[in-house]
Amino acid sequence: MKAEYDAILFDAGGVFLIPDPAVLAPTLAYYGAGSDHSLYVRAHYGAMAAKSRAGGGESDWDDYNRAYVAFAGVPDHEVDAAAFVLQRTRHAHLWRAPLVGSVEALRVLNERNVPIGVVSNASGQIAEILQRSAICQVGDGALASVRCIIDSDVVGVAKPDPKIFEHALPFFEGIDRSRIAYVGDSVTMDVEGSTAAGLIPVLVDPFNDAADLVDCRRISSLLDLL
Ligand SMILES: [Mg+2]
Structure with a gap:
């Protein structure tokens, strides 16, 4: 498949x-x-x-x-x-309390060699917190491995501006952006921003709060991606 x-x-x-x-x-x-x-x-x-x-x-x-x-x-x-x-x-x-299932999902994606990365509206702190909260790090290490962690404060552009995704895409060279999913929890920032960037939006919506707001794929947990 x-x-x-x-x-x-x-x-x-x-x-x-x-x-x-x-x-x-x-x-x-x-x-x-x-x-x-x-x-x-x-x-x-x-x-x-x-x-x-x-x-x-x-x-x-x-x-x-x-x-x-x-x-x-x-x-x-x-x-x-x-x-x-x-x-x-x-x-x-x-913003530091881990959600159940997220680490497990990243581990499985690593095992399957699915290229993954992070794009966050943040304040210059997100890579450090993802490490301290035991979620992931860039490259090899004790945690799940991601190709990049893009922090809006560091790159100077924030979602929903689709330009923030241009900072991540070079880490995924050779992969067409129309085949790259962006998984977020905000309709206005994540779904709209990633759609404008030509990616496939996926909304984390575990309580069906946004059923009337979007027509993209909605998941209840990152484990649904596996
Ligand atoms: Mg969010």
Whole structure:
């Protein structure tokens, strides 16, 4: 059977890592949020869909924050206060809690010799965090191996601008971009950006939040790619 994709590029936030519930759950509990960390996985995806539905770009997280705290269990009358604190607590370096299945999926892709890489809207920190959170590193090492980790802050262009993908494609020379998947969790940044770049968009949407927003392939976990 011919593989569906000749190579796969991945977003990092919401694909390998989410904002760390070990920090956010105690912070939001003050406003009535629940403490079960699975609630915070749910909250991330529900909030991403709310952000995409509102058309929010990389700098606009208001809809995300409000939906996130509501999914985490904050009651309506405390949503504004909790979202205010979330905006000031969640920062780039807290996107560090690994999602179940992501490491396993990368390992299997390595075993199958599928070329893989990372393209992330980040703050100059993402390669370091992917290493410390035991997800992957560029080239050979103890973790899953990727060809490149493109950080928007380092290259100076961010999704949804399709030009960010031009920084990754040289690592996949000889592979037609129309055969390269880009796996992300944002409709507005990932699906739209990768489509504009001529790649195949795949949306991580484990709770079916975005069924009405896109007509591309949606997966519930990276394990679905195998
Ligand atoms: Mg993301």
